[in-house]
Amino acid sequence: MKKILLVGFGVLFSFIGFANTFWGNDPYFGLAIMALSVFYYIPLIDAIRVKLNKKTTSIVLVVIGFFILWSSAGVGELSDKLEMMIENFPNTKITGY
Numbered sequence: 001m002k003k004i005l006l007v008g009f010g011v012l013f014s015f016i017g018f019a020n021t022f023w024g025n026d027p028y029f030g031l032a033i034m035a036l037s038v039f040y041y042i043p044l045i046d047a048i049r050v051k052l053n054k055k056t057t058s059i060v061l062v063v064i065g066f067f068i069l070w071s072s073a074g075v076g077e078l079s080d081k082l083e084m085m086i087e088n089f090p091n092t093k094i095t096g097y
Helices: 002-022 027-040 042-051 054-075 078-088
Strands: none
Touching: 002 027, 002 042, 002 054, 002 078, 027 042, 027 054, 042 054, 054 078
């Protein structure tokens, strides 16, 4: 059950990074979120768990998840970017250039 939940968060965070990459004013921010979302996928998690104990791994995942949600919802204006995405899909709209 925990692995399914982690993969679910990984997919959610990957989608948030995708939306920030192609709709909005900072595509590099979206790429950074997509890179951080890789930590939620099972093979990488298992490789990290071999090197770290479970408590440290869980703390790191919670901190990364909080950062992604906070930065995307508040600072990254995710709701506005989702509106742009729905209006302009499949064409991208990068406004920062």
